[in-house]
Amino acid sequence: MIDDQLATGTSPIHGLDARCRLAACLLLSVVAALAQNQQTALVILAAGLLLTALSGASFGAVLRRAAAINVFILFLWLFVPLSTPGVPLWQGFGLTISRQGVSLAWLVTLKANAVFFCVLSLLATIPAPALGRAMTALGVPAKFSFLFVFTYRYLHVIAEEYDRLVTAARLRGFVPATDGRTYRTYAALVAMVLVRSYDRSQRVYQAMLLRGFTGLFPCLNRFRAGRRDMLFLLAAGAVAGLAAFLEVRARSGNV
Amino acid sequence: MSEPLLELSQVSFTYPGAAGAVLEALDLRFEATQRIGLFGPNGSGKTTLLHVIMGLLRPQSGMVRHKGREVATERDFREVRRSIGMLLQNADDQIIYPTVLDDVAFGPLNRGLPGEAARELAEQTLAMLGLEGFGDRLAHRLSGGEKKLVSLAGVLAMEPDALLLDEPTGGLDPATRERLVEILERLGKPMIIISHDWDFLAHVTDTYYSIGNGRLIRNPDLILHRHVHGHPMGDHEHHHH
Numbered sequence: 145m146i147d148d149q150l151a152t153g154t155s156p157i158h159g160l161d162a163r164c165r166l167a168a169c170l171l172l173s174v175v176a177a178l179a180q181n182q183q184t185a186l187v188i189l190a191a192g193l194l195l196t197a198l199s200g201a202s203f204g205a206v207l208r209r210a211a212a213i214n215v216f217i218l219f220l221w222l223f224v225p226l227s228t229p230g231v232p233l234w235q236g237f238g239l240t241i242s243r244q245g246v247s248l249a250w251l252v253t254l255k256a257n258a259v260f261f262c263v264l265s266l267l268a269t270i271p272a273p274a275l276g277r278a279m280t281a282l283g284v285p286a287k288f289s290f291l292f293v294f295t296y297r298y299l300h301v302i303a304e305e306y307d308r309l310v311t312a313a314r315l316r317g318f319v320p321a322t323d324g325r326t327y328r329t330y331a332a333l334v335a336m337v338l339v340r341s342y343d344r345s346q347r348v349y350q351a352m353l354l355r356g357f358t359g360l361f362p363c364l365n366r367f368r369a370g371r372r373d374m375l376f377l378l379a380a381g382a383v384a385g386l387a388a389f390l391e392v393r394a395r396s397g398n399v
Numbered sequence: 400m401s402e403p404l405l406e407l408s409q410v411s412f413t414y415p416g417a418a419g420a421v422l423e424a425l426d427l428r429f430e431a432t433q434r435i436g437l438f439g440p441n442g443s444g445k446t447t448l449l450h451v452i453m454g455l456l457r458p459q460s461g462m463v464r465h466k467g468r469e470v471a472t473e474r475d476f477r478e479v480r481r482s483i484g485m486l487l488q489n490a491d492d493q494i495i496y497p498t499v500l501d502d503v504a505f506g507p508l509n510r511g512l513p514g515e516a517a518r519e520l521a522e523q524t525l526a527m528l529g530l531e532g533f534g535d536r537l538a539h540r541l542s543g544g545e546k547k548l549v550s551l552a553g554v555l556a557m558e559p560d561a562l563l564l565d566e567p568t569g570g571l572d573p574a575t576r577e578r579l580v581e582i583l584e585r586l587g588k589p590m591i592i593i594s595h596d597w598d599f600l601a602h603v604t605d606t607y608y609s610i611g612n613g614r615l616i617r618n619p620d621l622i623l624h625r626h627v628h629g630h631p632m633g634d635h636e637h638h639h640h
Contacts, residue, residue, distance in 0.1 A: 273497040273537075297497045300539035347492040350455050354485050355557060356477065356509035364504050365514050 150264070151271040155200035161373040162270045162278040168380035169266035175384045176258040181394040182247075185254035187387040191380075192261025199265040206264065213260050217253050224249040272296040277363060286361040298348075302341055309333045402467040404561055404589060405429040405452060405483070410461030411613070412444075412451055421447045422458065423613030431561070435591045436604035443610045445593045446488070449563045452591075453485050481510065484559030488566050490546035491538075499525070499541075499549050500534035506557040524556040525549075528582060544575035551582070562590040568599050 152158075157165070176188040196206060225233075230244030270278065276293035280286055310333060320326050407427040413420040421444040429435065437445050450456040452463065454476025463470050465479045487493050496502035500521055507517035525533055528548050541549060547567065554562065562583075568576050576599065583590070583603045594600050600607070607618040 271537075273501065277501075293497060294495065297495060297538060301491050344492060347487065347489070348495060350450075351487055351493045352495060352505075353455065354453060354480055354487075355506040355553060356480055357505075358477075358509060360509075362505075362508035362514075362517075364501055364508070364518050366500075366518075 148268075148272065150199070150201055150205060150268040153200055153269065155198060155269070157195060157199040157265055157269050159372075160376055161367055161369040162274045163281050163367055164369060164373040164377045165266040165270060166275070166278045166282060168377055169262050171380055171384040172262045172266075172387075173259045175387045175391070176255050176262070179255055179258075179387070179391055180251070181391050182251055182254060183394065184387045184391040185251060185258050187383065187390060189254055189258035189261065191383045192258050192265060195265035196261050199269050201264065201269075209264060210257070210260065213256060214253075217256055220252055221249050224252070274366075277366060280361075280363050281365065281367060286363070290361045298341075298344070301344070302337060305340055306333065306337050309336055401431075403428045403464075404431045404466060406464040406467075407452070408462050408464075410451060410458045410463065412447060412456060412458045414447075420613050422451065422610075424461070425610075425614050427615055429561075429589070429591065431589050433589055433606050434604040436600035436607045437591055437593045437609070438595060438597075438600065438607070439609035439611070444613060445610055446565055448610065449485060449565060449591065449593065452479070452563065453483065454479060481557065482559060483561045483563060484554035484557050485563040486551055486554050486565060486567055488569060490543075490550040493550035493553060494538045494546060497538055498534070499530075499536045499538065499552075502538065502549065503552045503556050506553060510557065520558075521552075521556055524552045527555070528552050529578065544571050547571060547575065548578070551579075555586075560588065562586070562588055564590060564592045564594075566593050566595070568594060568596045 172188050172191060176185055179185045179188070225241045225245035225248075226239055228242050228245030228248055230242035232240045233243050233246060234241040267275065273293060273296065276289045276296070279289040279292065313329060313333065318329060320330075405427070406429070407425060410422055410425045410427075411420050412422040425448070427448075437448070439445055447456060451458050454463075454470065454473065457471075465475075465482070468475075470476055470479055494502050496505065500518070503521035503524055504517045507520045508514070512520065522534060525531065528551065530545075530548060530552060533545075533549065536545075538546070538549070551567075564583075567579060571579065576596075580599065580602045590604070592600065592604055608615045609618065610616065
């Protein structure tokens with residue numbers, strides 16, 4: 145069903161406080177996202193790769209996810225070098241590849257992968273419920289973080305409901321094909337899931353009222369941040385600071 | 400004479416757009432000493448009755464009294480819900496958090512308990528139901544029986560004076576059902592239980608009602624003692640208590 149295999153583990157990363165991981169991830173990715181300089185992106189990418197190695201994620205899982213991201217990047221490589229004006233590197237068939245285009249595409253590749261590896265090592269290693277609590281603890285509005293937590297909870301229930309409907313259809317001889325009847329059947333199944341989910345949302349709301357829900361979302365604070373967590377956050381802050389320093393220096397040098 | 404825990408008088412309820420009334424001039428007196436078993440065909444209004452008691456549905460006419468006070472508004476019913484816990488038929492509707500401990504603590508936190516106290520109460524309630532160490536389990540990985548017990552823990556953590564249970568044994572295996580019987584007997588709280596499971600009702604309740612034509616029918620003469628059953632080793636001599 146929902147793939148959260150990275151969230152369970154015993155690596156040094158998994159042992160860190162979820163709030164610290166979330167905050168560190170934000171720091172590093174914001175700097176990477178704003179970078180216009182390859183050095184900046186490279187520093188964050190190196191940090192992301194190091195963290196990913198520390199997180200003990202299986203090589204296969206990392207590769208599969210990295211491939212998914214880089215397919216999008218591949219499309220950028222098709223167009224950006226050709227469409228960016230600048231010093232020509234290569235000309236032919238009426239097309240020009242510019243030096244600026246190539247370096248822009250390279251920068252985007254570095255930035256995207258830098259953010260990707262930070263998120264993979266720091267966020268994907270947090271189980272969704274803890275991530276929801278960490279968001280609340282860091283001041284994300286309760287409505288938003290609870291929407292996230294409820295989605296995680298009921299996505300499984302709704303997926304099971306859909307599976308049951310598909311099973312029921314198959315038990316009565318439904319075989320998917322590429323025809324109108326198949327599409328109509330799937331449309332009916334999806335409609336059923338929507339209707340049932342709506343009904344369920346009513347019952348869930350009733351159940352919440354029965355347990356004294358008043359519109360507020362109180363939350364257990366289950367976090368314990370220790371010295372190790374603080375050191376980690378400081379280190380992440382230092383790396384983000386170093387990257388930001390390189391960025392500022394490069395930009396002022398260009399002026 | 401002491402006030403009953405709950406009293407319904409001349410309550411009528413019709414679902415919007417439905418042809419006939421589900422409850423019609425229904426009277427109910429629920430004493431704090433009673434354990435009521437409620438049975439009857441599907442669609443006869445058993446669940447509707449519990450929803451009216453808890454204020455999830457408002458009757459078109461009639462009166463609901465809780466400990467002698469009339470309850471009519473949402474604010475009134477908040478008090479009822481604090482005093483009476485209700486377990487819904489489907490545990491997935493009731494467990495709203497992905498992790499067990501957060502879910503069980505939901506009610507206590509709503510009651511205004513501070514975090515540490517709510518957490519302790521949740522852990523105690525889980526332990527009382529034999530669910531020690533379930534706090535960090537994920538709701539969608541629980542078995543059907545475990546879900547039922549966790550949703551019951553969520554209700555019991557509200558520390559209610561009385562319980563309403565809507566078909567609590569539906570889909571439970573015999574072992575979990577036995578556990579539920581044992582838990583309910585140990586709680587010793589007044590309760591109303593909807594069930595089609597005679598054997599279960601015979602164990603945990605002492606007064607029996609059904610609903611017919613929108614009204615409660617008391618069955619004082621009903622004696623629940625016979626059952627036919629089959630299980631492995633059924634040909635060996637055995638005893639029931």
